Amino acid sequence: MSFSPSLQELLDALRCLPGVGPKSAQRMALHLLEKDREGAARLVTALATAAERVGLCTRCRMLTEQELCPVCAATRRDDTLLCVVESPADLVAVEESGGYRGRYFVLLGRLSPLDGIGPAELGVDLLREQLGAGHVKELVLATSATVEGEATAAYLGSLATEFGVAASRIAHGVPMGGELEYVDSSTLFRAIESRTAVESV
Amino acid sequence: MKAERVELEAAYILHARPYRETSQLLEVIGRQHGRQGLIARGARGPKARWRALLQPFRPLHLSWSGRGTLYTLRNAEPAAPSAPLQGRRLLSAYYLNELLLRFTTRGEPRPELFAHYTAALAGLADADNAEVPLRRFELALLTESGYGLDADRDALHGAPIDPEQRYAYQPERGAMPVERDGDEQVVLTGASLQAIAAGSFHGADDLRLAKRLLRQLLDHHLGHRPLQTRRVFAEMRPPS
Numbered sequence A: 001m002s003f004s005p006s007l008q009e010l011l012d013a014l015r016c017l018p019g020v021g022p023k024s025a026q027r028m029a030l031h032l033l034e035k036d037r038e039g040a041a042r043l044v045t046a047l048a049t050a051a052e053r054v055g056l057c058t059r060c061r062m063l064t065e066q067e068l069c070p071v072c073a074a075t076r077r078d079d080t081l082l083c084v085v086e087s088p089a090d091l092v093a094v095e096e097s098g099g100y101r102g103r104y105f106v107l108l109g110r111l112s113p114l115d116g117i118g119p120a121e122l123g124v125d126l127l128r129e130q131l132g133a134g135h136v137k138e139l140v141l142a143t144s145a146t147v148e149g150e151a152t153a154a155y156l157g158s159l160a161t162e163f164g165v166a167a168s169r170i171a172h173g174v175p176m177g178g179e180l181e182y183v184d185s186s187t188l189f190r191a192i193e194s195r196t197a198v199e200s201v
Numbered sequence B: 001m002k003a004e005r006v007e008l009e010a011a012y013i014l015h016a017r018p019y020r021e022t023s024q025l026l027e028v029i030g031r032q033h034g035r036q037g038l039i040a041r042g043a044r045g046p047k048a049r050w051r052a053l054l055q056p057f058r059p060l061h062l063s064w065s066g067r068g069t070l071y072t073l074r075n076a077e078p079a080a081p082s083a084p085l086q087g088r089r090l091l092s093a094y095y096l097n098e099l100l101l102r103f104t105t106r107g108e109p110r111p112e113l114f115a116h117y118t119a120a121l122a123g124l125a126d127a128d129n130a131e132v133p134l135r136r137f138e139l140a141l142l143t144e145s146g147y148g149l150d151a152d153r154d155a156l157h158g159a160p161i162d163p164e165q166r167y168a169y170q171p172e173r174g175a176m177p178v179e180r181d182g183d184e185q186v187v188l189t190g191a192s193l194q195a196i197a198a199g200s201f202h203g204a205d206d207l208r209l210a211k212r213l214l215r216q217l218l219d220h221h222l223g224h225r226p227l228q229t230r231r232v233f234a235e236m237r238p239p240s
Helices: A005-014 A021-034 A037-053 A088-097 A123-134 A146-163 A185-195 B085-104 B111-126 B131-144 B190-197 B205-220 B228-236
Strands: A080-083 A103-108 A138-141 A165-170 B004-020 B023-030 B034-040 B059-066 B069-079 B165-171 B174-177 B187-189
Touching: A021 B187, A080 A088, A080 A123, A088 A103, A103 A123, A103 B111, A123 A146, A123 B059, A138 A146, A146 A165, A146 B085, A146 B228, B004 B034, B004 B069, B004 B085, B023 B111, B034 B059, B034 B111, B085 B111, B085 B131, B085 B205, B085 B228, B111 B205, B131 B190, B131 B205, B165 B190, B187 B190, B190 B205
Parallel strands: A080 A103, A080 A138, A138 A165, B034 B069
Antiparallel strands: B004 B023, B004 B059, B023 B034, B059 B069, B165 B174, B165 B187
C-alpha cells in the first residue's frame, strides 16, 4: 500500500520510537488523522516544545527545562548522599521506591570499554566537581547489576576514595515475592553473600 | 548455504550490544567453533530470558543455529560460576576481550586461543600479580596468530641468541643485536628475551620489560586503530 508523501513521512518518523514497528506506526498515524486531530495538534506542540526546551540539569544531568531539575532544586533533601544512576528512567525508579531522600547523579550510560565509553562520556568531570565541593559524605552506586554496571561501580568507588568519600553499592538479592527455587543462581549467590542479621522478636 | 546447528558449546561472551527493541547481538568465542556472532532474541527488558547469564567472563554452554554469518541463540546454560573479577582486574578482562575481537575473525576455529583465554581469566581472578596472566595471554595471542617471539636466533646473522648480548626486538624482523639503547625501541638482554618468550617473568623489571615489548608488537599488528579499552583505562587513572 502506498500512502501520500506526508502520511508516509509521518509513518517513518513514528518508527523512531521504541517498540514502534510499521504496523503500530500505521495505527497511530491513522488514529491521529482519522479520529483525533486535536490530539495530533497537541502532540505537535508538546513535542516541539519539549525537544526545544528540555536539556540536562547542570548539577545531576537529569532531563529538565530549568537550570536545575526538581530534585536538585528541592531544599529539603539530604546533601550528604549522592546516588549515581545510569539513566533518567533509573532515577525515576529509585525516586518512586520512596526510600531515598538524597541527591542524584545521572551518568547517561555506563562504562563500556569495548565501545569506547569511558569517564568522559559519563560526565565524570562534573561528578568530580561535586565530590570535590565537600558536602557529599556517601556515594550510593545504583548502577545496574550487569558486568558493565559492576565495572562502573568499581571505578566510581575508587573515584570516591580519591575524594575521601564513602562509597556503597546497592544490594543484589531475592526480589520481593520471589521464591528461591525460581531465582537464578548468580542472584542467589549474591543474596547469600550479602545476607543481613535478623532482628530477634 | 547449509544450515548449522551447534549444541551446548563451551563459550564466553566477548561483547554484547543492543539489537532492535528487546534483543542483543552477541559476539562470542566457542571452544570448537571459534568466534561467532549470535542474535539473542528477547534477551533485554523486564521479562528477558537468560538475563543473568548472558554476561561477559561467565563460562557458558551455548546452543545456536541458523545459516550465514549471524546465528540465533537457542539456549544458554551456566557452565560454572563467574570468575570473581573486580576492580582493575575486571577492566583488564575487558582488555582481553578486545584483543580477542581484534585478532580473530568469525567462524575460524581457535581451540588453543579459547584455552589461553580461559586460563587468563582464571589467572586474573587468582594470581597474586594480575600482570602475569595478562602478559602470558598477549604472548600466546601473538604466537597463535603467527607473530610469536623468536628467542632462538638473532635477525641479523641468524646467530644463536646470546644471553649476555643486548637486542632491540623489531616487529616482523626479530632480535637485532645493538650496542646501546635506542630512543624508541625496546632493548633487552638475550636472557630477558628468552625468559619473556618462555612466559616466565621474575620480578617487576621483567614484567615491565615484557609489557613494553609485547605492547610494541601488539600495536604493530593492530595497525592504526588503537584499542578502545586502553584509551578508556588511561582516562580512568586519577590525574596526577
